[in-house]
Amino acid sequence: AGTIILQKQIVRGLTTAAGIWATAGIGLAVGAGMYVISIAATLLTLAGLELLSILFKSVGMKSSMITFSTGNKDILKEVSDRFKSRNYMLVSYKMERLGSGDTERYIVTMVIKSKRSNDEGHMLSLMQEWPDVTVEQIE
Structure with missing residues (x-):
């Protein structure tokens, strides 16, 4: 259970944790002399792990986190509308204001789900359509 990590609203490590528990159970069965059950398990x-990984890659959605900065607070609505129109799902966002007046900047972190894997390049090209947006990070 210690391998399950909640990282900025993205859960990672569930399969690893389940694999560790399964390995422990198989090890107990071997230690008890139940070799046929151990091999079958x-x-x-x-x-199961191989079939599920193939199934979830084709069906599931991948979470990506985008961090960008801008001087225009209203750009967040434009960005979220653009992602929604491109069949992305906005899961969450956080906006932090830095400075004040003319030097005011906003740091925005968005968690977006997409059906495509390795979609970071497409997301980056969408973000580059706004000259006032500086992409800090995409993971």
Whole structure:
């Protein structure tokens, strides 16, 4: 359970934690002398993990986090509308104001889900359409 990490509203490590528990159970079965059950459990675990990874890659949505800065507070609505029109799902966002007056900047962090994997390049090109937006990070 210690491998499950909540990182800025993205959960990581669930499969690893489940694999550790399965390995512990298989190890207990081997230690108790239940070799046939251990081999069957190992084969079922490996098959399940492989099949689920193939299934979730084709069906599931991938979470990405984008951090950008801008001097225009109203740009957040434009950015979120653009992502929604391109079949992305905005999960959450956080906006932080730095400075004041003419030097006012906003740091925005958005968590976006997409059906495509390795979609960071497409997201970057969408963000570059606004000259006042500086992309800090995409993960």
